Amino acid sequence: MFDTALTANDFIFLAKGAGMTIFVTAISVFFGTILGIVFGVIRYQLGPFWSAPLMFVLDIFRSIPLLIQLVLTYAFLGTVLRLGMSGLTVACIVLTLYTSAYCAEIVRGGIEAVPLTLRRAARSLGMTWAQDMRSIVLPLATRVALPSWIGLALGVMKDSALVYVVQVTELLKSTQILITRLQEPLLLLMICGAFYFVISFPVARFGGYLEKRWSND
Amino acid sequence: MIEIENVRKSFGSLEVLKGIDLTVPRGEVLTVIGGSGSGKSTLLTCINGLEPINAGRILVDGTEVHAKTTNLNRLRQKIGIVFQQWNAFPHLTVKENVMLAPRKVLRQSKAEAEEMAVRQLTHVGLGDKLDVYPGRLSGGQQQRMAIARALAMTPDYMLFDEVTSALDPQLVGEVLDTLRLLASEGMTMICVTHEMKFAREVSDRVAFFHKGVMAEIAPPADLFDNPKDPELQRFLAATH
Secondary structure: OOOOOHHHHHHHHHHHHHHHHHHHHHHHHHHHHHHHHHHHHHHHHHHHHHHHHHHHHHHHHOOOOOOHHHHHHHHHHHHOOOOOHHHHHHHHHHHHHHHHHHHHHHHHHHOOOHHHHHHHHHHHHHHHHHHHHHHHHHHHHHHHHHHHHHHHHHHHHHHHHHHHHHHHOOOHHHHHHHHHOOHHHHHHHHHHHHHHHHHHHHHHHHHHHHHHHHEEE | EEEEEEEEEEEOOOEEEEEEEEEEOOOOEEEEOOOOOOOHHHHHHHHOOOOOOOOEEEEEEEEOOOOOOOOHHHHHHOOOEEOOOOOOOOOOOHHHHHHHHHHHHHOOHOOOHHHHHHHHHHOOOOOOOOOOOHHHHHHHHHHHHHHHHHOOOOOOOOEEEEEOOOOOOOHHHHHHHHHHHHHHHHOOOEEEOOHHHHHHOOOOOEEEEEEEEEEEEEEEHHHHHHOOOOHHHHHHHHOO
16 A cells, blocks of 8 residues: 655655745745735825725735736736746745735734724823834734734745746645656645645644733733 | 913814813812813813814923924823723733833833832832733722823823723722822822812812813812802712
8 A cells, every 4th residue: 555656855856845835935924924014004004095006906916816916927027027037036026915915904903903092091101103003003913913914824835836837846836746757646645735734833833822922911 | 380271172073172271380289070071081182282282272381282393202201191991001011011111212221110110010009010911900900000100201290081980989999099199299180080079189279171161160179169150060969
């Protein structure tokens, strides 16, 4: 039953794919979160009317399937602008914007969850807008937003499987290559799934740990 | 000295302050009484610039609160305010709540801010709750913490906006005791309150607000025992 043609080299090949998945995800979630915080704060400060143009653009990133965004961006940057960017760069750019669009809403929701009376108390103590944001809003909004943000990060990790369309060989693509060669789809998909689990699990546990640590109040 | 000159304030089409004139010298304890919607709480939030005003002006030690050139963050260091809802920062311990503004705004060292926090918290009777999170405190304790937090900025004036109104009856006493203590130490205070007995006891003057107008202001003995304004007579009859 456990006869397999899978070699150590194949396994390393899969691990490299997993490395690529982690790399693309880490870059996108990192920069996407920073951008998302900026967009979310802008959205909150400007109110629904003035931030409408920004939200419209972000809605585009949220509503068009990622696969289409990747293909179109790759084609646009490559053939129209002739920038000669690598598929990896394009993948990171698109996934970053995709992440930021979701993150902006999470951030806005987090900020809105901080009671205005608390912020008024902070300002009445002579704290500036920035000090209030930094010392009161950021920590409290983070507590509210963390579960959604963890969900987003894990979602982006799995969505990153789509970057194979711009010639990036990540975990799922590596698996498909091996399936084509070895014709052992079930075993390979199980291994691939196990890889995804091993990547996700610590992130989810870490989120749970933070939530528990912050539940002092 | 706080000088309030012909201040008008509207929320939309509703005028909540209709030309208030009032001067509070240093060391005075002024209490403001009146029905809900009389504008008394709004006046407090205008004094430290949390709310803009539509006409008139407010001077604190000669600085016009609503002038464009006024640095409100600096001015607010002089004016402590405590609200009906105590607004404890839930992610910080009691001590950290009190230390935050002195650290950030006054740029005190950690040791300095900590010393001040311990002193103020001991002062309001929370010396044994320093490292507790506010969620573990009763409403009265949280409100006293909010008072200590405001005092840690060493303000010259303290504004109290119905600080006992959201408390369970048995917790009102401890907060009022803290206010009495401050008054006895010579702090300049404006207290918006529904506690008539407290107002009579600690105030130098009591002001009665009715529908955005300061209908009467007098020392407590005169105002409570010999009210002239018919609305005040009705108000006192209803609350006694």
